[in-house]
Amino acid sequence: MSLVSSDLVPTQISQLPWKIILLVIVIGMFGLVVLYSAASGNIRPWALNQGTRFFIFLAMAIVMSRIPDNFWALGAFPMYIAILVMLVGVELLGAVAGGSQRWLDLGVIRLQPSELMKPVIVMACARFYEILPAGDIRKFGAIWPAAVLIGLPAGLVMLQPDLGTALMITAGGITVMFLAGVPLRLFIGGALAMAVSIPIIVNYVLHDYQRNRVLVFLNPESDPLGTGYHISQSKIAIGSGGWFGKGFLQGTQSHLDYLPEGHTDFALATMMEEWGMMGGAFLIIAFGLLIRWGIGVSVRANSRFSRLTAAGLSATIFYYVAINMAMVMGLAPVVGVPLPLISFGGTATMTFMICLGILMSIDRQNRRVTRW
Template identity: 85%
Template sequence: MSLISSDVVPSQIAQLPWRVLLLVIAIGLFGLVVLYSAASGHIDPWASSQGKRFVVFLAMAIILSRIPESFWALSALPMYAVTLLMLIVVELLGAVAGGSQRWLDLGFIRLQPSELMKPVIVLAMARFYEMLPAGEIRRFGAVWPGIVLVGLPAALVMLQPDLGTALMITAGGITVMFLAGIPLRLFIGGALGLAVSVPIVVNYVLHDYQRNRVLVFLDPESDPLGTGYHISQSKIAIGSGGWFGKGFLQGTQSHLDYLPEGHTDFALATMMEEWGLMGGIFLIVAFGLLIKWGIGVSVRATSRFARLTAAALSATIFYYVAINMAMVMGLAPVVGVPLPLISFGGTAQMTFMICLGILMSIDRQNRRVTRW
């Protein structure tokens, strides 16, 4: 329901879900405050560029909200094919930075196709299971195409290498399969198979730095000045913040450069050192309300495609938040998943806004049908 009356402003603006938009703006502004502090009280180099991107991507989300739900259904599989092709091109011609080959350099922008695949895999899987006859959902013919749809992009992303993004793509696709009604015994069998294959994956599939991160997660004190340095300093920053934090611009771990990546993957630790547990609770509640709204959009949806898409996109936002927070607090291995709107960087912010725009598009369609 809108907070603005259509008698005062144009109906296109009044019909926007302003409660959700104001919530997103509040999270985004808080993220700018965190980045301002991470730069020791300077708007450059992080807060200014993050703020500009936030405005652009929020406008993009609002534009996406005007696109009919039918467009997403019809274009889901073509978008998947194009994005998969871009991932293949990345392997052949992609730009290399920081030891990873993840970007397409288009001159005016460096595009990371793996980030686009996070919402696209949800759309493609939802479209596939919408077209599948209800009687086929519990047969093997409903399982192997989904595994292929998820496995191809996940494998290409692992080659970049980017474990965190590959996990996010896999989680989004598996979420759609679960919600579509694939038998639970298959998920249990898959989980058991994964558990058995973990030693093989750790020893023969993961890169050395990825393997070290897993080993440090299992034994954080094994290398406190090497591979475990990030997580050790993150825990110190979070713990020293206490209930209410040290105060704005008073953090020491980030300002004295003890905390690596304090403006990107570990921005949450930077925030909690200065804002304490209360700052963390604010973010958990804010993202929780946003995810709750997304689930509500799924419940109110009138088509199978819309229900699956809205629920899985909400789950994608949840995975972003849950994995990053668990990683920063030492409850999960460091896999390079940022916290949307808080961590510096445009890729996660773009993906988050695409998810938000599609959710608002489905919500808009639901409200139109309800009125009629």
């Protein structure tokens, strides 16, 4: 998948998956256009900062693509432990913003360890199933260690509180469990147990604002000026955009401040008001091509760890996109999951680029083995 083949270009450059890199750049540039519009035609404060982060993290992903895939296998558990320690540090020393305690203030940057756990939980679970003997995959010993690996960070993230990130960590780990060959009956049993425990979770585990979001999702008109305000304005913005949108810089919901968080969690609504259904279809197709490539990397992988990691990271990108789009359109409760490369936010962009860098690393190793 290389677009560069000239002998004048170094091999390290020509071997990069340039079609995928260009696709990511196109999505990222479209995101900067959306943020430019969200600021009423100004590159500050969002588009300029997001663009700087985008290219820095894209360069980081390209550097990561040169790392051998066995490095990720050997480093999976140490990275998991390090981020788990950081999550504990968030509970003890974390910075509070917006009523949530999710960040570690390192002076230069404010780091959100829960975001980093999204790709790391995939690698940790993939590493566990790589070293697990094949004959033990249908035994209980294949279940409880992975459940502990997933449950510890998910529980710590729920304490912050951050329901959306906890769900994504859980979904990424469970996806690897499923792909590793854990019997389907166990997932069905777990789903039934979860269904039975939903009333307990809603009434005794979730915070008041999280519980209200679930209730508003079930009955959107119950509190249109309170908890349901975000989703009501988002639906108005998306619906008013129609097929082709109102036009660039012509959105009213975001420019007149009717749409809260129009540059972060609800950036998709800002975009679809101006670009319409066609803009939404473009993003779905673009992310779909990216995820399809990630699945192809998994299919071509030469080790169990690489196969599970590539598939799990592709699923993580899918969960980002699917949960945000469903949330913004009122098809899922508002859980605070951003849309990669479109929503403003450095940590989410970094997490996405980490997934991309590891996928490119596995893809490079696949092509090296194939040529040999």
